[in-house]
Structures are given as structure tokens and as C-alpha cells.
Amino acid sequence: MIQGHGGNKQKLATRLGCPVEDIIDMSSNLNPLGPPERIHRVIREKLTAIHALPEPDAASMSRGFARYHGIDPASVIPGNGTTFFIYTLPVALGARQVLILGPTYSDYQDACTMYGIAYSHCLAGKETGFQPDMDLVSAQAAQSDLVFICNPNNPTGALIPKPDLERLIRRHPDTCFVMDESYLPFVEEAEALSFVSDPGYPNLVVLSSMSKIFRIPGLRTGFLSGSQPLIDKVMAYYQPWSVNSLAQEVIQDIFNHPETILPFYQQTRNYIQREKERFLATLDGVAGIRIFEAPTYFILAELENFTAPEFCDRVGNDRILIRDCTNFRGLSGRFVRFSLKTRDINQLLARSIKKALSGE
């Protein structure tokens, strides 16, 4: 396994000599409202499901997702998180040259490395707010048989407009595109931007993580949807029982109550918009930090006078864990990312950032 994800609370707790429960984790991008209310109840009620094997292909779980999005259940694969698909796609689709739009989540390149598959990056720069140059992307896509796109992108938050993506996908029918929409449900009007309910592209697969929006990363659930030939190739690598019984029960329950999903998304979107504005207002005019505005609730920031590890250590002294972005290809060692939480916690972070910047 390749190291370098966020969320290592234990390491910070050990450094500070405090209980791990005292650490506030703002390094992982999860719904600040927590999971939908019913999830804990479902887990309690369905606990005995672990006494039997789960459905081997988790087909019931896919049916709910497909019904919600108005697509054919045969075009959906349920997974043990989208991580399963990220690591399976390059090999299952027989990729020889992979293109990754960056700076982005490092698992796309780690998946290629795992199988010895060549990859390159098309890196957007800070001058454009990390918006990729789509002509350059298109030129590089022509030389690649698989392209990873994270939309909106982690860690930059950059969102590529759907018409630009449609043009790109259509222009390169012999290239497969992987659209990672794991953070899209947090974005206003996500339904119109998503490719899940728009299955007319033979060369496209979409990844939808359940971990982020429903705040259940520990259950490990996600979906891949796409055209039948690509689905068949991924299914050739599918392992039975890869989604555990409780995870299947929870996801089925969510999609068996479709009327609750959009209100939950809306509630999340309203909350994060309000709280992000409030947080950014607190940092407005503060010298030494540049915030990159984006539609996501996680925020990328560049530091003028500190390296990212130094700054993370300083904020860490206040028992707040933020993400050092040094290992994101295409970012210098001066970028950090923090994922906002509730109002009080966000204010703690703002105070800690100001203190750290002032050199205290």
C-alpha cells in the first residue's frame, strides 16, 4: 500500500502525547453534518446480518442506486469504496498509457504504479485557479487510453463545466474516461453536472463514493456506473462478497428512501455554503495565506512564509489535524488543505491559522 492519505490522527496524538479522541480531524473531506440520521438505527437493527454471507455481487445495493439515478442496474457495480475501482480500472481496461488531470488525488497514479502501467499528468497551475487548459488536456488525451478526472477535484476544488467534459469525451472515442464524482453531491446543482444519470457515453465510467457525502468512510461503499462493455471488463476482476453485509444493508436502506436523499444533499449544501462564507470572512485580509476559492467544502491554501509540514505542525499543536499537500504532484511544498466542519470547530481552525501565521 502506498502511504500518504489524510486522517492520521494517531500520529499527531502520539506527538502531542494526548488521547486520539482529542484530535480534531480537518484533514479528511467528509460531510460536516455526519451521516443521515437513520444510518445508526439501521446498523443496530441489522447487526445480525453479519451472521451470514452477504450477497456476493451486492446486486440489491446496486438496484437502489440505479433506480435513484434512473439507469439500468446492469450498468452499475457496487464496490468496497471507490478505491476498489480506482485500483482495478487501469488493469481491467488494459490501459498502457494513463493520463491524470492534476494536481489531484494520488491514488490514481498509485494504481498505475501498482501494475507497472505508464502514466503522465496534465497539471493545471495556480494562475488559473487550477482550472485545466482543456485544449492541452485534449492533446494529451489523444496519446492516452485511459484518463482520470476528479470533478470537483481533490485537493484544488476545481470544477470543470460539464459541456467541456462532454466535448472531451466525444472527441476521443478510443480513450476511456474515468470521472470521479466522489465530491459532486456537495456542490449546488450537482444533479445537472453529474454523468451518472447520463449514460450515453460508451467510453466513460463514473465513480460515486458513498463515503464522503453520507459520512460513512468506515463502511467502505461506492459505485461504478458506465457502459456495458466497460462494466464487463471491470466485472472480470470483481471478487465475491467484496461489500460486507452491514454496508449493503445501510446503502439499500438509503436508496429505499429516495425521498430523503435530495433533502439531505440540500441541507448539506446550504450548511456548507453558509459556514464556508463565515469561515472565509474570518480569514479575509489575513496576510501570509492565499485561499483558492472553490465550490467544495475543503479548501486549498498556499502559505507565503511556511512550508506545509511546518504549518501543519503549528496548527497540530492546537490538536487540529490538517492536510499537508506536499505529496500531491504539481503542488509545491507550501500547500495545505483543510476540510471545514461545524461552525465552532471552523472558528477554532481560523484562530489556530492566524496564530500559526503570526509565528506565535
Ligand SMILES: Cc1ncc(COP(=O)(O)O)c(C=O)c1O
Ligand atoms: C477523489 C477521491 N476519490 C475516491 C476516494 C476514495 O473514497 P472511497 O474509497 O471511500 O469511496 C477518495 C478518498 O479520499 C477521494 O478523495
